[in-house]
Amino acid sequence: MNILVCISKVPDTTTKIRFLSDASxxxxxxxxxIVNPSDEWYALVRALELKEAAGSGKxxxxxxxxxxxxxxxxxxxxxGADEAVRIDxxxxxxxxxxxxxxxWVKENPVDFILTGKETIDYNGSVMGGMxxxxxxxxxxxxxxxxxxxxNTTHMHRDIGGGTEEVEVEGMFVASATKGLAExxxxxxxxxxxxxxxxxxxxxPVDAQPGVKFKNYSLPPEKGAxxxxxxxxxxxxxxxxxxxxxxx
Amino acid sequence: xxxxxxxxxxxGHIKKSAxxxxxxxxxxxxxxxxxxxxxxxxxxxxxxxLGQYGASKVxxxxxxAYQDFDSEIQGKTLAKAAEKANANLVILPFDHTGKSIxxxxxxxxxxxxxxxxxxxxxxxxxxxxxVNVFSGKALAEVEVLTESKxxxxxxxxxxxxxxxxxxxxxxxxPGLNISPRVRVKAVHKNTDEIPLxxxxxxxxxxxxxxxxxxxxxxxxxxxxxxxxxxxxxxxSDIGWRPHHEHVGQTGITIRPxxxxxxxxxxxxxxxxxxNGSKTIVVINTDPEAPFFKAADYGVVGDAFEVxxxxxxxxxxxxxxxx
Ligand SMILES: Cc1cc2nc3c(=O)[nH]c(=O)nc-3n(C[C@H](O)[C@H](O)[C@H](O)COP(=O)(O)OP(=O)(O)OC[C@H]3O[C@@H](n4cnc5c(N)ncnc54)[C@H](O)[C@@H]3O)c2cc1C
Numbered sequence: 001m002n003i004l005v006c007i008s009k010v011p012d013t014t015t016k017i018r019f020l021s022d023a024s025x026x027x028x029x030x031x032x033x034i035v036n037p038s039d040e041w042y043a044l045v046r047a048l049e050l051k052e053a054a055g056s057g058k059x060x061x062x063x064x065x066x067x068x069x070x071x072x073x074x075x076x077x078x079x080g081a082d083e084a085v086r087i088d089x090x091x092x093x094x095x096x097x098x099x100x101x102x103x104w105v106k107e108n109p110v111d112f113i114l115t116g117k118e119t120i121d122y123n124g125s126v127m128g129g130m131x132x133x134x135x136x137x138x139x140x141x142x143x144x145x146x147x148x149x150x151n152t153t154h155m156h157r158d159i160g161g162g163t164e165e166v167e168v169e170g171m172f173v174a175s176a177t178k179g180l181a182e183x184x185x186x187x188x189x190x191x192x193x194x195x196x197x198x199x200x201x202x203x204p205v206d207a208q209p210g211v212k213f214k215n216y217s218l219p220p221e222k223g224a225x226x227x228x229x230x231x232x233x234x235x236x237x238x239x240x241x242x243x244x245x246x247x
Numbered sequence: 248x249x250x251x252x253x254x255x256x257x258x259g260h261i262k263k264s265a266x267x268x269x270x271x272x273x274x275x276x277x278x279x280x281x282x283x284x285x286x287x288x289x290x291x292x293x294x295x296x297l298g299q300y301g302a303s304k305v306x307x308x309x310x311x312a313y314q315d316f317d318s319e320i321q322g323k324t325l326a327k328a329a330e331k332a333n334a335n336l337v338i339l340p341f342d343h344t345g346k347s348i349x350x351x352x353x354x355x356x357x358x359x360x361x362x363x364x365x366x367x368x369x370x371x372x373x374x375x376x377x378v379n380v381f382s383g384k385a386l387a388e389v390e391v392l393t394e395s396k397x398x399x400x401x402x403x404x405x406x407x408x409x410x411x412x413x414x415x416x417x418x419x420x421p422g423l424n425i426s427p428r429v430r431v432k433a434v435h436k437n438t439d440e441i442p443l444x445x446x447x448x449x450x451x452x453x454x455x456x457x458x459x460x461x462x463x464x465x466x467x468x469x470x471x472x473x474x475x476x477x478x479x480x481x482x483s484d485i486g487w488r489p490h491h492e493h494v495g496q497t498g499i500t501i502r503p504x505x506x507x508x509x510x511x512x513x514x515x516x517x518x519x520x521x522n523g524s525k526t527i528v529v530i531n532t533d534p535e536a537p538f539f540k541a542a543d544y545g546v547v548g549d550a551f552e553v554x555x556x557x558x559x560x561x562x563x564x565x566x567x568x569x
Contacts, residue, residue: 161436164316
């Protein structure tokens with residue numbers, strides 16, 4: 001079983017977000033980078049479980065980015081991926097990344113591809129679907145359960161207010177959401193082994209982004225919190241109705 | 248030129264997201280024709296009624312290929328509709344369905360995709376749309392660099408506008424010559440009626456509730472308020488509540504009009520997913536809980552006492568105003 005997992009580098013969840021003075025991008029000073037949680041916790045771990053259950057195969061991680069991504073690639077290798085591919089180009093947008101990964105997959109066939117459900121920086125939920133479209137394979141979004149039997153893959157996907165059970169034959173792209181697997185903390189052996197696992201660096205293909213992010217800003221500060229006496233919930237209801245106008 | 252709006256249905260009925268998307272389309276390109284694309288079985292009167300939200304035409308794609316949901320069929324059908332209508336803009340909801348289809352439409356149309364718009368496009372200098380980034384910790388503008396554009400609209404970002412009108416319904420065959428490659432074996436609907444991402448009101452609880460057996464008071468208040476229920480990450484991790492209720496940076500991001508949080512401390516990762524809510528009420532025994540800094544209204548008190556009292560007060564209010 002030859003599985004490809006797409007991973008993305010994102011700021012640690014505790015990061016206090018700040019922008020450059022011209023609002024053109026994130027101020028990365030002092031930011032700690034992590035593997036995007038749903039890529040690591042759900043997509044990667046489920047891929048490893050499936051490989052382990054099959055008793056053979058390979059889990060490859062792929063990302064689009066510069067050499068500054070190597071530390072988070074090593075982190076994913078420490079969790080258990082066998083090898084890594086880094087397409088050496090800035091990740092302009094999801095459309096650009098999908099074109100790069102699609103081009104790589106066309107040269108290096110895999111059995112199926114998992115991504116996280118969204119990244120915690122741009123929250124687009126876009127890349128996996130675009131990748132599937134470029135590769136002309138089915139796309140199953142927001143998968144919370146995935147089992148293989150031969151060429152058939154059984155999945156449960158979250159449809160918002162419910163779950164759908166689906167099946168596909170052969171190659172597909174799925175985006176992983178909570179429930180698919182449990183986070184694995186890398187152990188010392190994994191961390192040591194990751195140091196010598198290969199990171200294949202490849203050149204990008206020619207591709208254009210579809211969008212550009214700019215004029216970043218922080219949300220307006222909240223005013224002071226109004227404290228309400230716990231024995232006077234009528235007052236809270238009155239305020240929600242008359243002041244906040246949400247009742 | 249026209250705008251194509253994807254209209255989603257569930258079990259044969261049109262979803263609320265469609266009315267938001269249509270209103271968005273009407274305001275995004277005023278005066279431009281709006282065509283609603285509906286796939287699958289939906290009654291004729293519901294199709295015609297889309298005219299009340301600005302659609303002049305409804306293109307109805309129906310048949311075996313649309314019996315079950317397949318993102319590829321839906322995405323390619325939309326792209327064909329856009330081609331036929333000479334549309335430069337396609338609008339979808341930023342929900343589970345829209346997230347499945349929008350990337351496929353965008354690739355088929357070679358269009359730039361804005362995911363999760365919170366504002367109408369600004370065309371004064373190029374074409375830019377506001378979105379939330381860093382799971383709601385910040386905002387940004389997205390400039391679309393392509394001629395054709397696809398936008399998914401964040402739920403609760405635009406108030407629905409309704410007027411008199413009836414759309415002209417035509418059947419639409421995209422001539423795809425492909426059959427679905429994703430086979431749907433079963434669909435399970437959760438018992439809670441209001442899907443969390445679309446809910447206008449949400450009652451959420453955390454570890455302060457002490458155990459899953461205590462969620463009755465949360466559900467009671469939610470029911471009285473017509474609200475959805477949500478929870479913090481540890482609560483879903485330990486299995487007190489289902490995964491789809493987990494809100495926050497690693498769960499889902501929501502922006503209801505009213506978010507009531509009981510027994511949740513307000514960690515940065517939780518706040519990230521909810522601080523786009525219009526009004527936040529926090530109930531916590533600890534006056535120092537960080538959540539109060541992000542709240543509009545705070546109650547320092549025991550959730551086990553405050554939630555039932557609040558429920559009673561809302562019930563009384565609803566009776567009085569009924
Ligand atoms: C990588 C990463 C990602 C994360 N992502 C998320 C995320 O997406 N969403 C999320 O929610 N968390 C997330 N977390 C976890 C987050 O850091 C907090 O640990 C979590 O939100 C705390 O949940 P809680 O508020 O329910 O519990 P606690 O922090 O234990 O808080 C319980 C609160 O209940 C109050 N309380 C106790 N008893 C009562 C009572 N009787 N009545 C009223 N109040 C009471 C206490 O004063 C306290 O404030 C993430 C953490 C990490 C490391």
